Amino acid sequence: MSSSQDSGFNHLAIPLWGLFIISLMSVLYLAKSVFIPVFLATLMALLLSPLVALLRKFYIPRALGSAIILLVVSTLIGVLLNYLAVPAGVWLERIPAEIHQIEKKLSPFRASIETVQQTAETVEEMTSMDTGEEQAPDVVVKGPNIFYTLLDGTQALLINSLSFVVLLYFMLVSGHSLTKKVGLLFRDKGYRTNVVKVTNDVQHKISRYLLLITGINIVLGAIVAIVMWLTGMPTPIVWGASAAFFNFIPYVGPAINIGIVTLVSLLTFDQLPQILLPPALLLALNLLEGQFIQPLFIGRMFTINPVIIFLFVLIWGWLWGMAGIFMAVPLLV
Incomplete structure (x- = not known):
């Protein structure tokens, strides 16, 4: 009887794991406004925590050291963005406006490109020949006013940025003690020691x-x-x-x-x-x-198959957009 039950559970294992993965991805997608600041803050805390520990050796408290690191990093990023904003904006405007120059310089290859386009148009005409049936009219659904769209986007950006900064600061201040508190959840002392050791090792490697x-x-x-x-x-x-x-x-x-x-x-x-x-x-x-x-x-240390990396980038990019693309490899690691 027990062997038949075990085999039944084994058959259900794959569907249950599939349902779990689908549910997890749905939650990550629907609640991305919550998870993106948390994951970004965690990765940045892992990146900046060695600098906070370095300041701690000079008897600077973690709260003050974390504030100093955040201020310095924010200043450097702000100065860099301010310096790059003008030339980058010029190129963003110039490339679409001068696309005809690019076409002119690519004119030696234009004949072959036009041949491919003509072939594609011919195939499209053959596949979309009139069959005598009336086509249904197009239905245009008006979206929300652009003012409300920009307002919602600005509010979301400000809220996410504030959440990210606050989370990052508290992770830098007290993140080192979180591992010990997690270890205290286990009663067995040997198991608790192993959990703390493995967690610290993972944090150090990342x-x-x-x-x-x-x-x-x-x-x-x-x-x-x-x-x-x-x-x-x-x-x-x-x-x-x-x-x-x-x-x-x-x-x-x-x-x-x-x-x-x-x-x-x-x-x-x-x-x-x-x-x-x-x-x-x-x-x-x-x-x-x-x-x-x-x-x-x-x-x-982090030898990963390129196919897995590429698939991971695609999945996280689909879930969280540009933020997911940048976090894909650190999350995989």
Whole structure:
């Protein structure tokens, strides 16, 4: 009797796990306004907690040290954004406005592109031939007023930002004691010690990973800025910052950045070798960083299959948008 019950439970295990995963993803999607600040604050706390511990060695209290770290980091981010906002805004306006120049420089490839377009149009006409049936009229549903949409978005951004800052501060101040409090939930002393040890080890490894990957991306951004300046690209600091920013997204981020640099290079230069040089050098730097530098410093500590990373980025991007894309790899780690 017991063996038949066990086999019945085994058959139900996969459907139950499937229902659990679907329910979990539904909760994460519907409550993303709550979970995104919590997860972001947790990752930032793991990144900044070594700096708070360093200040603690100089007899600076954690509350004061956390406030100092938050103030310094916020100031640096604000100064950087203020410096990059103007040139980045210029390029965001210029690229769509001067798209005809890009088409003109790509005119040697235009014939083949037009052939493909004509073929696609022919196929579309063949598949959408009139069958004699009347088409249903289109129904247009008016959305909310743009004023209310912007107001709701601004309110959500302010609330999420405030929640993120407050959570981050309290995690930096008292996050170190949370592990001990979790360990106290277990009565067995040996099991409690193992839980605390494993938790501390996980926190240490994730903090190390975040610090290393942030440092590598900053160095990569500086090198890219220098290389873009040597090749004659305008606003090279912008492309260095974008290289560091997009490199937090494995595979997809560097590809997006190379595409942006290629568009800017098309607008800037006239000769084909000059056009191809900046994106080619950027691709070489990304390959060098991804295949040699990152494995050298991070080692085999976080060796993960690229397919799993890509799927994880897609899933978290679908759940939480851009925030999920940036948090995908640290959450997987």
